[in-house]
Amino acid sequence: MSNQIHLEIEVPAECAGQRFDQAAADLIPDYSRARLQTWIKGGQLTVDGRSGKPKDKLFGGERLVLRAELEPQGEWLPQKMDLDIVYEDGAILVINKPAGLVVHPAAGNPDNTLLNGLLAHNAGQQNIPRAGIVHRLDKDTSGLMVVAKTLQAQTDLVDQLKERSVSRLYDAVVQGTLSGGGTVDAPMGRHRTHRLKMAVLPNAGMGGAKEAITHYRLQERFRSHMLVRCQLETGRTHQIRVHMAHIRHPLVGDPLYGGRGKLPQGATRELVETLQQFSRQALHAAELALIHPESGEPMHWQAPMPEDMLQLLTLLRADRKDSGPGSV
Structure with missing residues (x-):
């Protein structure tokens, strides 16, 4: 380039x-x-x-x-890492990010981030702001991300995100049970006393609160947990985690918003230990759809659920089966 x-x-x-x-x-x-x-x-x-x-x-x-x-946009160093590249052409790169990988360098995580890996994969990323990263996933959220490889593609993707024409679907294992799906329309901003957390605030525009909308659909019900499919209409920091906790169905394993999770009565020791020791929020960016910034063609990708969430679901299904019917 x-x-x-x-x-x-x-x-x-x-x-x-x-x-x-x-x-x-x-x-x-x-x-x-x-x-x-x-x-x-x-x-x-x-x-x-x-x-x-x-x-x-x-x-x-x-x-x-x-x-x-075009000039280098930061002082970040390229660091070679194995990237799970789902799709790549001259304009965009779609990555299946593993849980545990930080997306962008920050205090406490100066290197070994996805951004450093992108620079090693393609040196031209250094000429694009944030190395082409147009949206992020939390460190411990897995799944699909799109990265721009040119300034033109970045501008187009940012516009698509603003226009809410990018479709992002997430799978989440949450606590509690519901009879169906719904929408959480609740503005969010920085928590007033806990600066690492986000929170639902009374009104958009007040105290830095911004509009936040999450749609969710029940996929599978267990005795005291659910698998839900969430669709973002907006993309606020920690949005799904905050919104599901707001309606009292926090994600399994969420260290910030999960609270003390309830266990199914009479659950096996293996399930109890898995739920108690699940080491991250059970959230996976499963599907991504957008308009290609150069060809104008609609594109769609899927990423299989990671092993830790699959294992959790296997145990939850076995627990449900042993305790009688109740699937959706």
Whole structure:
């Protein structure tokens, strides 16, 4: 992938009266408005051969010239790791992330993250903000993630996420029983006293709360647990974990929101130990669907449930069978 960008565009009459950055965003949609503003301020994107300001008004007929070079976006180091790549082409990469892998370097996890592995897999990722990562999974959530390999693909995927046209389906093993599915529409923000946690807050916009919507459907019922399929309409930090705990059905193994889990009366020692020692939230990003940023074709992927959740479900099914009917 070339790091050099060279574009020349004439401003059409219908852009008359627009700000420089607004017109540029309309005429050069492959790059985000924020990046175009950076290029305007740095003189890489000019109008009629002159540098300008993002707020300058255009009249139509001007010539925009973009001459820029993609530069490394961070000081992260490439670190070779085995990535479970489900799909890859010149624009995107779809990965089945294992539980335990941190997605992005942060305090306490400076390296050995998915981002470091992406840089080792494809050096061009260093020229894209966050190495092309457009959405995240918690460290101990497994499953599918899409990564952009070009700035154009990143801009398109971010737009799809904002427009809520990316479909993300998760399998979760939760505590308690329900008769069916439903929707949790409850705004979320940072917990007021526990800064590592998120929480449902009274109103969107208050105290940093943002709209959060999760749809869930009952897949299988056990004596005191359920397998549910969750679909995200929004993508807030810890959203499924917080929303399921909010309706009093926290995920098995969740260290932040799980509380003290209830055990099926008379359960086998193996099931009791498995439930008590399950080492992560039982959450897996099972399906991902989106529009390919270059071809415009709809695409869909599935990732099989990981072994630890399969083993848990096997024990829950055996417990249900031994105790009589009750499946869904």
